Amino acid sequence: MNGTASLGDIDSYLRSIWLECCGHLSRFTTGGWGSAELAKPRRVDSVLKDGDELIHIYDFGTQSITRVRAMGSRQAEPLSRRPIVLMARNIIPQAECVECDQPASHLCQECQQEWDSPGLLCRRHAQNHPHDEYGEPIELVNSPRLGLCGYTGPAEPPY
Numbered sequence: 376m377n378g379t380a381s382l383g384d385i386d387s388y389l390r391s392i393w394l395e396c397c398g399h400l401s402r403f404t405t406g407g408w409g410s411a412e413l414a415k416p417r418r419v420d421s422v423l424k425d426g427d428e429l430i431h432i433y434d435f436g437t438q439s440i441t442r443v444r445a446m447g448s449r450q451a452e453p454l455s456r457r458p459i460v461l462m463a464r465n466i467i468p469q470a471e472c473v474e475c476d477q478p479a480s481h482l483c484q485e486c487q488q489e490w491d492s493p494g495l496l497c498r499r500h501a502q503n504h505p506h507d508e509y510g511e512p513i514e515l516v517n518s519p520r521l522g523l524c525g526y527t528g529p530a531e532p533p534y
Protein backbone atom coordinates (compact mmCIF):
# COMPACT_ATOMS: atom_id res chain seq x y z
CA MET A 376 0.00 0.00 0.00
CA ASN A 377 0.97 3.59 -0.47
CA GLY A 378 2.73 5.03 2.57
CA THR A 379 0.62 8.17 2.37
CA ALA A 380 -2.59 6.15 2.74
CA SER A 381 -4.24 5.93 6.14
CA LEU A 382 -5.13 3.24 8.63
CA GLY A 383 -8.72 4.02 7.65
CA ASP A 384 -7.91 2.79 4.13
CA ILE A 385 -6.78 -0.56 5.58
CA ASP A 386 -9.94 -0.66 7.69
CA SER A 387 -12.21 -0.17 4.66
CA TYR A 388 -10.27 -2.73 2.64
CA LEU A 389 -10.50 -5.36 5.39
CA ARG A 390 -14.21 -4.67 5.80
CA SER A 391 -14.85 -5.21 2.08
CA ILE A 392 -12.76 -8.30 1.55
CA TRP A 393 -13.38 -10.07 4.86
CA LEU A 394 -15.33 -8.51 7.66
CA GLU A 395 -18.33 -6.25 7.08
CA CYS A 396 -21.65 -7.60 8.33
CA CYS A 397 -23.58 -4.81 10.02
CA GLY A 398 -21.35 -1.77 10.41
CA HIS A 399 -19.72 -2.64 13.73
CA LEU A 400 -17.03 -0.48 15.30
CA SER A 401 -13.41 -1.36 14.69
CA ARG A 402 -10.02 -0.20 15.88
CA PHE A 403 -6.29 -0.55 15.45
CA THR A 404 -3.91 -1.06 18.35
CA THR A 405 -0.23 -1.89 18.63
CA GLY A 406 -1.23 -5.21 20.22
CA GLY A 407 -0.83 -6.52 23.73
CA TRP A 408 -2.90 -5.93 26.84
CA GLY A 409 -4.03 -2.33 27.37
CA SER A 410 -2.20 -1.13 24.26
CA ALA A 411 -3.09 2.26 22.83
CA GLU A 412 -5.55 2.80 20.00
CA LEU A 413 -4.15 4.25 16.78
CA ALA A 414 -6.43 6.79 15.13
CA LYS A 415 -7.72 5.85 11.65
CA PRO A 416 -6.71 9.12 9.92
CA ARG A 417 -3.03 8.42 10.66
CA ARG A 418 -0.73 7.75 7.70
CA VAL A 419 0.62 4.22 7.54
CA ASP A 420 4.18 5.47 7.01
CA SER A 421 3.95 7.29 10.35
CA VAL A 422 2.87 4.23 12.35
CA LEU A 423 4.46 1.22 10.58
CA LYS A 424 8.15 0.56 10.02
CA ASP A 425 9.38 -2.64 8.34
CA GLY A 426 8.53 -5.67 10.46
CA ASP A 427 6.03 -3.82 12.70
CA GLU A 428 2.68 -5.34 13.52
CA LEU A 429 -0.70 -3.90 14.33
CA ILE A 430 -3.84 -5.57 15.56
CA HIS A 431 -7.15 -4.71 13.91
CA ILE A 432 -10.31 -5.62 15.79
CA TYR A 433 -13.66 -5.59 14.02
CA ASP A 434 -16.80 -5.86 16.20
CA PHE A 435 -16.11 -5.70 19.92
CA GLY A 436 -18.90 -8.27 20.59
CA THR A 437 -18.17 -11.18 18.23
CA GLN A 438 -14.61 -10.11 17.52
CA SER A 439 -12.70 -10.70 14.32
CA ILE A 440 -9.02 -10.02 14.88
CA THR A 441 -6.65 -9.38 11.99
CA ARG A 442 -2.90 -9.08 12.38
CA VAL A 443 -1.43 -6.47 10.01
CA ARG A 444 2.30 -6.71 9.37
CA ALA A 445 4.59 -4.40 7.38
CA MET A 446 6.64 -6.95 5.42
CA GLY A 447 8.88 -4.40 3.73
CA SER A 448 8.95 -1.01 2.08
CA ARG A 449 10.45 0.60 -1.02
CA GLN A 450 10.67 4.00 -2.66
CA ALA A 451 9.05 3.93 -6.10
CA GLU A 452 6.11 4.94 -8.24
CA PRO A 453 2.83 3.68 -6.75
CA LEU A 454 1.41 0.61 -8.52
CA SER A 455 -2.07 2.10 -8.48
CA ARG A 456 -3.94 5.31 -7.74
CA ARG A 457 -5.84 3.33 -5.15
CA PRO A 458 -4.37 3.20 -1.63
CA ILE A 459 -3.95 -0.61 -1.70
CA VAL A 460 -2.96 -3.21 -4.31
CA LEU A 461 -3.75 -6.85 -3.59
CA MET A 462 -0.59 -8.88 -4.33
CA ALA A 463 -1.68 -12.34 -3.19
CA ARG A 464 -4.49 -14.05 -1.40
CA ASN A 465 -5.17 -17.38 0.34
CA ILE A 466 -7.14 -20.10 -1.42
CA ILE A 467 -10.38 -20.97 0.37
CA PRO A 468 -9.71 -24.01 2.60
CA GLN A 469 -11.20 -27.28 1.34
CA ALA A 470 -13.84 -28.78 3.58
CA GLU A 471 -15.99 -31.91 3.46
CA CYS A 472 -19.73 -32.24 3.91
CA VAL A 473 -20.67 -33.68 7.34
CA GLU A 474 -23.27 -35.97 5.68
CA CYS A 475 -21.11 -37.41 2.88
CA ASP A 476 -17.52 -36.88 1.70
CA GLN A 477 -18.26 -34.44 -1.10
CA PRO A 478 -16.71 -30.95 -1.00
CA ALA A 479 -18.74 -28.58 1.20
CA SER A 480 -20.31 -25.51 -0.37
CA HIS A 481 -22.58 -24.35 2.46
CA LEU A 482 -22.58 -23.76 6.21
CA CYS A 483 -25.45 -24.32 8.63
CA GLN A 484 -25.12 -21.89 11.53
CA GLU A 485 -27.56 -23.83 13.68
CA CYS A 486 -25.35 -26.96 13.45
CA GLN A 487 -22.39 -24.81 14.42
CA GLN A 488 -24.03 -22.84 17.26
CA GLU A 489 -26.44 -25.37 18.75
CA TRP A 490 -25.22 -28.85 17.80
CA ASP A 491 -21.46 -28.54 18.15
CA SER A 492 -20.96 -29.66 14.55
CA PRO A 493 -18.83 -27.98 11.86
CA GLY A 494 -22.12 -27.57 9.96
CA LEU A 495 -20.47 -27.92 6.56
CA LEU A 496 -22.69 -29.25 3.79
CA CYS A 497 -22.42 -30.11 0.10
CA ARG A 498 -24.88 -28.55 -2.33
CA ARG A 499 -27.16 -31.61 -2.27
CA HIS A 500 -27.29 -31.91 1.53
CA ALA A 501 -27.71 -28.15 1.97
CA GLN A 502 -30.96 -28.33 0.01
CA ASN A 503 -32.96 -30.56 2.36
CA HIS A 504 -31.18 -29.69 5.58
CA PRO A 505 -33.69 -29.72 8.47
CA HIS A 506 -32.41 -26.66 10.42
CA ASP A 507 -33.83 -23.18 9.91
CA GLU A 508 -33.50 -21.43 13.28
CA TYR A 509 -30.59 -19.38 11.87
CA GLY A 510 -32.02 -19.28 8.35
CA GLU A 511 -31.08 -21.46 5.39
CA PRO A 512 -27.49 -22.76 5.12
CA ILE A 513 -25.27 -19.98 3.78
CA GLU A 514 -22.86 -20.29 0.87
CA LEU A 515 -19.18 -20.67 1.85
CA VAL A 516 -17.04 -17.63 1.08
CA ASN A 517 -13.33 -17.04 1.56
CA SER A 518 -13.47 -15.21 4.87
CA PRO A 519 -12.66 -16.21 8.46
CA ARG A 520 -15.76 -14.25 9.56
CA LEU A 521 -18.20 -16.58 7.83
CA GLY A 522 -20.86 -17.72 10.29
CA LEU A 523 -20.06 -14.97 12.82
CA CYS A 524 -22.80 -12.44 13.57
CA GLY A 525 -24.64 -11.80 10.30
CA TYR A 526 -21.66 -12.26 8.00
CA THR A 527 -22.41 -13.92 4.64
CA GLY A 528 -19.78 -12.39 2.34
CA PRO A 529 -19.23 -11.61 -0.50
CA ALA A 530 -15.53 -11.61 0.63
CA GLU A 531 -14.32 -9.98 -2.59
CA PRO A 532 -11.63 -7.32 -2.93
CA PRO A 533 -13.26 -3.86 -3.13
CA TYR A 534 -11.11 -2.82 -6.16
Ligand SMILES: [Zn+2]
Pocket residue numbers: 396397398399434524525526
Ligand atom coordinates in the same frame (compact mmCIF):
# COMPACT_ATOMS: atom_id res chain seq x y z
ZN1 LIG B 1 -22.68 -8.00 12.59
Ligand SMILES: [Zn+2]
Pocket residue numbers: 472473474475476477496497498499500
Ligand atom coordinates in the same frame (compact mmCIF):
# COMPACT_ATOMS: atom_id res chain seq x y z
ZN1 LIG C 1 -23.20 -34.05 1.41
Ligand SMILES: [Zn+2]
Pocket residue numbers: 483484485486487494504505506
Ligand atom coordinates in the same frame (compact mmCIF):
# COMPACT_ATOMS: atom_id res chain seq x y z
ZN1 LIG D 1 -27.81 -27.69 10.60
